[in-house]
Amino acid sequence: MPFQTKDTGGMNPREREELLKPYLPAAPRLHEASIKRKQHSNKTASGLGVRNVLKKQLYALSFALIHAIFSVYIRIRIACHAVYLRIVSVLYHHHHTPEYIQRDVSGLSRKPKHLSVILNLEEGGKRVDAKEKLISEVADIAAWCASAGIQMLSVYERTGILKDEMQQSHREISAKLRNWFGKYQAPDLHLHSPNMEVVHPSYYSAPAHKGAAEYGIAIMLVAEDDGRESMVDLSKVLTVMAQKNKLSPADITADVIDNELTSSVMAEPDLLISFAPYVDLQGYPPWQIRLTEIYCEQDNQSVEYQVFVNALRKYAQATFKLGK
Amino acid sequence: MSIKADANVQRWIATLPPISWALRQAREMLIGTLRQGPIPQHVAFEMDGNRRFAKNNHIETIEGHNMGFEALAKVLEVCYKCGVKVVTVYAFSIENFNRPKSEVSGLMKMAKLKLEQLCQHGELLDRYGAGIRVLGERDMIPDDVLPFVDRAIEMTKHNTDAVLNICFPYTSRAEMTAAIKATVDEFSMPAEPAATPFSQARITETIRSKQPKRAEPSLPTLREDSPDPAAKSDVDDSVSSTTTLNPGSPQTEAKGKGKAMPFKDAESITVDSINSHMYTADCPPLDIFIRTSNVMRLSDFMLWQCHEDTHIFFLKCFWPEMDLWHFIPVLLEWQWRQKKEREGRSGRRLKTE
Numbered sequence: 001m002p003f004q005t006k007d008t009g010g011m012n013p014r015e016r017e018e019l020l021k022p023y024l025p026a027a028p029r030l031h032e033a034s035i036k037r038k039q040h041s042n043k044t045a046s047g048l049g050v051r052n053v054l055k056k057q058l059y060a061l062s063f064a065l066i067h068a069i070f071s072v073y074i075r076i077r078i079a080c081h082a083v084y085l086r087i088v089s090v091l092y093h094h095h096h097t098p099e100y101i102q103r104d105v106s107g108l109s110r111k112p113k114h115l116s117v118i119l120n121l122e123e124g125g126k127r128v129d130a131k132e133k134l135i136s137e138v139a140d141i142a143a144w145c146a147s148a149g150i151q152m153l154s155v156y157e158r159t160g161i162l163k164d165e166m167q168q169s170h171r172e173i174s175a176k177l178r179n180w181f182g183k184y185q186a187p188d189l190h191l192h193s194p195n196m197e198v199v200h201p202s203y204y205s206a207p208a209h210k211g212a213a214e215y216g217i218a219i220m221l222v223a224e225d226d227g228r229e230s231m232v233d234l235s236k237v238l239t240v241m242a243q244k245n246k247l248s249p250a251d252i253t254a255d256v257i258d259n260e261l262t263s264s265v266m267a268e269p270d271l272l273i274s275f276a277p278y279v280d281l282q283g284y285p286p287w288q289i290r291l292t293e294i295y296c297e298q299d300n301q302s303v304e305y306q307v308f309v310n311a312l313r314k315y316a317q318a319t320f321k322l323g324k
Numbered sequence: 325m326s327i328k329a330d331a332n333v334q335r336w337i338a339t340l341p342p343i344s345w346a347l348r349q350a351r352e353m354l355i356g357t358l359r360q361g362p363i364p365q366h367v368a369f370e371m372d373g374n375r376r377f378a379k380n381n382h383i384e385t386i387e388g389h390n391m392g393f394e395a396l397a398k399v400l401e402v403c404y405k406c407g408v409k410v411v412t413v414y415a416f417s418i419e420n421f422n423r424p425k426s427e428v429s430g431l432m433k434m435a436k437l438k439l440e441q442l443c444q445h446g447e448l449l450d451r452y453g454a455g456i457r458v459l460g461e462r463d464m465i466p467d468d469v470l471p472f473v474d475r476a477i478e479m480t481k482h483n484t485d486a487v488l489n490i491c492f493p494y495t496s497r498a499e500m501t502a503a504i505k506a507t508v509d510e511f512s513m514p515a516e517p518a519a520t521p522f523s524q525a526r527i528t529e530t531i532r533s534k535q536p537k538r539a540e541p542s543l544p545t546l547r548e549d550s551p552d553p554a555a556k557s558d559v560d561d562s563v564s565s566t567t568t569l570n571p572g573s574p575q576t577e578a579k580g581k582g583k584a585m586p587f588k589d590a591e592s593i594t595v596d597s598i599n600s601h602m603y604t605a606d607c608p609p610l611d612i613f614i615r616t617s618n619v620m621r622l623s624d625f626m627l628w629q630c631h632e633d634t635h636i637f638f639l640k641c642f643w644p645e646m647d648l649w650h651f652i653p654v655l656l657e658w659q660w661r662q663k664k665e666r667e668g669r670s671g672r673r674l675k676t677e
Contacts (some may be wrong), residue, residue, distance in 0.1 A: 005634050055356070060351065063360035067663075070656045074515070157567070228595050228631065231500070235598060239590040242512035254501045278661070279636040286627040290497060294620045299673045 006167055012221040040281050078120045078277075081299040094144075095197055096180055101147035104309050108316040112270035114152040116222075116292070117141055118282060119275065119303070121159055131161055135169055137303045138162065138219070139176035144308050146177065146187045146217045152221050163193050168249040173219070188216030194226045194265045228266045234260055261287050268292060270287030275303045275310045332541045351648065355405045356410070361659040364602075364611035366414040367403060367461055368626050371396065373617030373642030380642075386430040391440060391644035404486050406453045406655070410607045412489035414625045418498060420460060435492070437470035453485025459603035460494035479490065492601075496627035503601035503628075507593060510601075514586040574606055575631050602628060613659055614651075616643045636660065 061187070066125045094100045105111065119137055138155050145153045155162065162169055170191045178186045191199040234257065241247040262268070268288045274280065274296040295311035297304075338344055352563050371392055378388025396413060403411050408647060415435070421428060444457070458465075473492070575659060599605060610629040613636045615622075620638045630636060637654050639646070 022349060057331070058357045059360050060355075062357045066656070067358060068658065074657070101632070102625075137546075137580065220400055228598075228628075229574055229618065231504065232593055232595055232598060235504050236590045238508045238595050239593060240513040242508050243587045243590065249505050249512065252501065252505045252508060254497050257504060258497075279638075281630055281632060281634065281636070283632045287497070290624050290627060291624060307617060314440060314620070 003113075005203060005299045021184055070197070078299045081297075085297070085300065085304060085306055086303050089304060092309070094147075094305050098143075098147035098181060101144055105148045105312055108312060109313065110316050112150060112293075114154065114267060114271075115150050115268045116154040116156060116269035117275065118156045118280075118284065121157060121161060121284060135163065135172050136176070138169070139173040140303065140305075141175055141308065142189070142217060142219055143180040144178055148312065150219055153217065154222055154261075154269055155219060156222045156282075156284055158224045161220045161226060162219075163196065163223060165198065166191050166193065166199050166221070169221075174201065177217075188218060190218045191223040192218060194230070214273065215232070220266050222266060222285065224283040227283045229259075230261065230285065231287060234259065257287070261285075270296065271311060272313045273308065275300065275307060276306065277301060277313075337570070346579050353650065354648070356400065358406055358655055358659075362662045363407040364655075365408065365411040365608035366610045366656060367401065367488070367612045367614065368410050368414075368610055368629070369396075369645040370414045370613070370615040370623065370625050371620055371646075372615055372623075374644060376617060377642035377644045385427055386434065388644060389431060393434070394642050395646045396561070398534065398647050399651060400454075400488065401452075402651055404454060408486070410487045410489065410604075411609075412459075412491065412604065412607075412626070414494065415492045416460075417462065417624065418493050419624070421464075421493075432466055436472050439469075439476045442476050450480075450483060453483045453554070454488050455480045455483035455486070456488050458589045459489050459491045459499075463492075464493035468485065489604065489607070491603075495624040496622075497624055499603055500628055503598050504574060506601040507598050510597070511588045511590055511593060554595050568617060599628075602630055614639060614653065614654060616641055616646055 010075075092104065094104075105317040119134060121134055134157065142153060145151075174186070174189050174192070177189060181187065190201075190203050220226070230277060238247065242249055265285060266288060268290060269292050272289060272292045272294045274294065276296065277299050279294060279296045293308075293315050295314055297310060300307055306322060338347060376384050377391070378385050381388075396521040400411060416431065419433075458473050458477060462470075468603040604610075609635065610626060613630055613634050614624060615624075615637070616639045618638065620641045622636075634657055637657075639650060639654070641650050
């Protein structure tokens with residue numbers, strides 16, 4: 001569809017076609033392909049065949065060459081990024097002190113209320129300590145969030161291994177938070193997961209009034225099942241209701257679905273950080289990431305504090321406008 | 325106006341015969357080269373930054389959109405020449421109706437003009453073998469634009485080599501809602517009885533005529549068995565409905581009809597059944613998602629499709645600046661990652677062996 005739109009105002013279709021001719025593929029596939037094939041079979045083993053073979057060889061050669069160059073370039077890029085992150089993380093280390101993190105985020109014009117991260121189980125969970133490593137990563141991020149004043153954190157991990165023993169995860173993350181903040185200043189941790197009971201601190205009693213629940217940090221554990229599958233489950237419920245005439249399919253609106261998915265799975269996060277080398281959603285809940293700002297530090301491999309801070313900075317800069 | 329002058333000078337240089345010949349050869353070479361590696365089957369573009377580009381270069385907003393269309397034409401050419409099967413572009417969001425009226429009407433006018441031009445060049449589009457499809461809320465397309473849309477679709481219908489999906493009044497949430505609605509519709513319609521030469525009416529007739537006496541005493545028990553259908557589960561519903569329809573012998577009826585439930589089982593809904601109601605149901609999975617102008621959001625585009633194995637690229641350039649030279653690094657990196665993945669997979673296999 002290569003129209004040169006700018007000067008086409010006063011042209012007629014014929015002139016426009018003339019303009020396009022050089023850009024078009026040599027032969028139309030539909031009409032002339034069959035004719036061409038006939039001609040081809042007539043001239044058996046003509047010069048054309050040799051030329052095509054040569055051309056193909058040339059393409060293969062230049063493909064190898066381009067990819068060799070690109071591979072070198074990408075390795076240099078990865079190395080540069082790694083060095084940069086190292087240097088910055090040495091310069092701005094948080095020293096496990098919440099005050100340092102507060103200082104880092106104090107200049108930001110706005111902060112996400114709900115932060116989401118995508119974490120990976122190392123080597124598909126084959127290593128024995130993979131789960132422990134994952135929990136310690138969650139605990140680190142929770143501590144950063146608590147220091148930065150973000151009260152809602154959702155952790156997406158594809159396999160859902162974190163949801164298996166939530167009590168244990170809660171214990172370990174709480175221990176880490178106490179490490180950071182001291183035994184008495186540590187924020188209360190509430191561990192949520194779709195369709196599961198909330199794990200509160202042992203001394204926790206339901207707040208007498210609503211404002212009391214404001215402090216502390218809530219972590220939501222989300223897995224692949226809570227993505228597309230949750231929408232399938234919702235469809236099943238809606239179908240059963242429709243079959244029993246409790247609802248007509250016309251009543252299903254985006255608001256109904258949004259309301260259900262928000263209350264049973266999770267709300268739309270403001271910022272999503274991927275700690276992978278490139279953005280890979282890995283089955284992240286599709287409904288919820290509509291307007292989520294996605295941050296991914298290019299070529300980064302691990303969960304680093306610096307990535308977290310960079311993401312918050314980028315989020316503060318991003319202008320927000322829907323449809324405008 | 326400098327940007328326009330620049331573009332004109334550039335175009336003039338590019339049309340000098342030797343230079344245009346060399347440029348064309350270089351492009352051919354590059355595209356032929358890229359075709360040697362794996363090629364994505366489905367690429368989506370979120371064409372962002374037309375207005376900011378216009379603002380930065382002090383040109384009219386609608387002129388920015390025009391240049392954006394030109395960029396789209398260039399990118400499509402590269403994509404189809406490389407062998408991409410499906411290209412999906414986000415032309416107009418439902419939210420865009422909130423923009424200033426003059427801009428919306430300008431965009432609509434442009435859509436009309438471009439579609440009209442497309443129709444005039446029907447056979448040129450055939451050379452790429454690209455068929456146009458318009459995805460989105462059809463009833464939101466203004467009445468004066470709709471005939472052009474239909475004509476463009478109609479004219480390119482026979483092209484099956486490649487597809488150009490134009491998302492026009494589209495948001496992904498509306499798409500997902502429509503898909504769920506369609507799924508519910510599908511499963512809450514009574515299942516059609518299988519075509520058969522046997523007539524149920526005749527069977528009941530025969531049974532009734534053969535056993536005229538037994539039918540009478542069974543009626544009162546029948547009424548007890550079929551109270552308010554809403555209070556019972558689906559299976560009960562099916563039994564009660566069949567029995568009320570044919571007040572013959574309830575036991576045999578229920579057994580005979582056990583297979584042909586009036587509704588499809590809701591539990592058999594899977595991801596695929598919802599997927600089959602998406603606008604992109606018959607397209608290959610999305611391989612590359614590109615958004616320009618350094619905005620890192622999906623913004624209600626292809627949410628369901630960006631699920632996994634989709635490589636999302638956020639480019640810094642504005643959409644009107646997008647061309648072969650911005651697209652090639654993306655394609656190269658994708659090919660490189662593809663190679664890495666394959667190596668990783670075979671490496672793992674070697675280890676386990």
